[in-house]
Amino acid sequence: MEELKKKLKVQIIEALNLQDTRPEDILDNAPLFGEGLGLDSIDSLELMVLLERSYQIKVEDPREGRKILQSVQSMAEFIQSKQPA
Amino acid sequence: MKGKCYIQGMAAISPQQTFEGDLSAQPIVISSSNMLSCVEPDYRAFIPGNSLRRMSRILKMGLTAALKALQDSGIETPGAIVTGTGKGSLQDTERFIKEIRDYNEQALNPTPFIQSTYNAVNGLIALQQKCTQYNNTFVHRGFSFENALLDSMLLLHEGKTDVLAGAFEEITTEHFYIKSRIGQWKSENISNDTLYQHFSPGTISGEGAAFFLLSSTSTNKTYAELAGLKMLYKPSLEKLDTALQTFLKQQGVQPEEIDLVLTGRNADINYERYYHVLDTRLGNIPQLPFKHLCGEYDTAGAFALWLGAQLLKTQQLPVQWFPMLQSPPAKLRNLLIYNNFFGEQHVFMLLKAI
Numbered sequence: 108m109e110e111l112k113k114k115l116k117v118q119i120i121e122a123l124n125l126q127d128t129r130p131e132d133i134l135d136n137a138p139l140f141g142e143g144l145g146l147d148s149i150d151s152l153e154l155m156v157l158l159e160r161s162y163q164i165k166v167e168d169p170r171e172g173r174k175i176l177q178s179v180q181s182m183a184e185f186i187q188s189k190q191p192a
Numbered sequence: 193m194k195g196k197c198y199i200q201g202m203a204a205i206s207p208q209q210t211f212e213g214d215l216s217a218q219p220i221v222i223s224s225s226n227m228l229s230c231v232e233p234d235y236r237a238f239i240p241g242n243s244l245r246r247m248s249r250i251l252k253m254g255l256t257a258a259l260k261a262l263q264d265s266g267i268e269t270p271g272a273i274v275t276g277t278g279k280g281s282l283q284d285t286e287r288f289i290k291e292i293r294d295y296n297e298q299a300l301n302p303t304p305f306i307q308s309t310y311n312a313v314n315g316l317i318a319l320q321q322k323c324t325q326y327n328n329t330f331v332h333r334g335f336s337f338e339n340a341l342l343d344s345m346l347l348l349h350e351g352k353t354d355v356l357a358g359a360f361e362e363i364t365t366e367h368f369y370i371k372s373r374i375g376q377w378k379s380e381n382i383s384n385d386t387l388y389q390h391f392s393p394g395t396i397s398g399e400g401a402a403f404f405l406l407s408s409t410s411t412n413k414t415y416a417e418l419a420g421l422k423m424l425y426k427p428s429l430e431k432l433d434t435a436l437q438t439f440l441k442q443q444g445v446q447p448e449e450i451d452l453v454l455t456g457r458n459a460d461i462n463y464e465r466y467y468h469v470l471d472t473r474l475g476n477i478p479q480l481p482f483k484h485l486c487g488e489y490d491t492a493g494a495f496a497l498w499l500g501a502q503l504l505k506t507q508q509l510p511v512q513w514f515p516m517l518q519s520p521p522a523k524l525r526n527l528l529i530y531n532n533f534f535g536e537q538h539v540f541m542l543l544k545a546i
Contacts, residue, residue, distance in 0.1 A: 124245040145242060152302045159299040 112183045119179070122157045123150055135180045143178075151176055158182075164189050195349035198546075199415040201265025201405035203257045204498040205230050206486050207384075207398055208513070211260065215502060216510050220485070223384050226377050227368050228398040228487035239320070246303055247316075248283045250401070254313035254360035255320065257401040262321065262356065265405035265413070270356035272326035273314050274344045276336030278490020282364045284308040313360055326352070334533025337491040338423050341541075345421065348408040358403030359491035368397055376488075376534065378459075387459045387484040388516060395458035398487015402494035404501075410546055415501040416527075419443055420542035427538055433469045436530075439540050450477045451521045452503070454496050456531030457481040458488050463535040470530055477528075478521055480514050493539055496529045503527065504545040 116130035119139075123146065137143040140151070154176050158164045164186065166172045175185045204210040207228035209218040221231060230253060235244055238256045247255070254275075262268065279285075284304040291300055306312065311329040318327055326347065330339040337359035344357040371377065378394040387396060410417065420443045424435050440447060453474055457467050458481070470479065486495040503509060504527055509520050529541040 126245055127241065149246070149302060149306070156299050156301050160295065 197418040198410040203260035204402040206400040226396045250362040253401040258403045261403035271352045271354040274340045276330040276340035276359045280310040334537030337494045355406045359494035360401035361489045363399045395460040395488045402498040416504040417544040422540040424538040453479045454529045458483040
């Protein structure tokens with residue numbers, strides 16, 4: 108899980124071109140939208156694409172997406188829950 | 193057109209140092225390849241970091257030039273935003289198309305798609321300046337900017353105030369290659385400062401963004417009056433000659449009253465014959481080409497307009513940019529611009545000093 112979160116932080120920075128942000132600046136439980144990183148609705152679409160391209164997970168329900176993209180922690184938990192045991 | 197059109201503020205990002213500083217002190221920027229690229233400013237002074245991170249190059253160039261033109265005019269929110277672009281954001285279009293192929297039409301990133309639309313720059317200007325007024329982008333190859341200008345002039349005539357008009361264009365390696373296949377660029381690699389020593393098929397490519405705040409009244413800040421605009425599609429040499437005479441007559445200007453002609457001459461022998469019309473009709477008037485400074489692109493006319501207005505306002509020719517200049521005119525009052533885009537779209541513009 109820790110490795111996954113580290114990897115996710117790097118991928119988020121790269122996908123969203125967060126030039127002045129380092130992986131260690133992103134706290135596991137900090138909100139990605141609004142406060143925290145201050146991401147917006149287009150970023151949420153970009154993160155959906157990231158999940159699909161890197162982890163082959165397609166989020167069909169936008170309401171589900173809102174919960175999944177709350178934080179790096181919630182994203183990592185979701186990815187792990189979708190991976191074969 | 194009866195209404196007046198004055199340039200109250202302007203800005204240009206081009207392959208030369210045109211964005212800031214004293215023009216007369218800027219040396220010519222020399223490129224040894226046939227693809228001229230813009231000298232880009234520090235965008236962070238104009239665009240918030242959180243917005244900047246998502247924008248591609250042309251969006252940053254277009255938005256920044258527009259904001260600087262507004263700043264220059266002292267107007268925060270324009271009465272209309274009208275632009276022209278021949279190709280829009282090529283970088284985003286190429287990225288989007290490549291991703292369609294790479295990801296088999298699945299999992300497509302929305303940003304390059306959104307930004308690949310021609311009106312993306314207009315939208316960004318409107319959002320950043322909270323402008324909910326008329327907003328239009330013209331995409332008509334070599335007439336794109338001129339149609340934006342014409343629309344702006346009509347808006348001023350109808351009573352709109354403070355119209356922001358502009359153009360933006362970029363060149364990418366991929367697009368340069370595509371156009372080289374149809375012979376648009378010179379086969380030999382040349383330096384832009386020696387362009388006119390290489391009369392052969394093709395020219396050099398360029399790019400740029402230029403914006404103008406237009407108003408129907410002049411002030412002591414006015415750069416110049418845009419007195420006339422004429423577009424001609426694929427004219428014969430005879431028709432071009434007649435159109436030039438008619439254009440000047442309509443503006444009430446005798447040929448000998450023109451102090452300087454800025455020409456879109458680009459050393460492409462395929463279209464050089466059109467410039468001979470000017471040589472014959474306005475033989476005694478000094479001519480200066482501008483394509484060695486900005487390269488060839490759909491909206492290069494916007495660079496010419498920026499340059500012309502700058503010359504009229506400052507009454508100074510940056511001689512280091514024009515090594516071909518023999519005797520500079522003593523005074524600049526009437527300045528004619530003639531440009532054509534690969535022999536198809538031809539444009540005359542008349543600028544008058546205030």
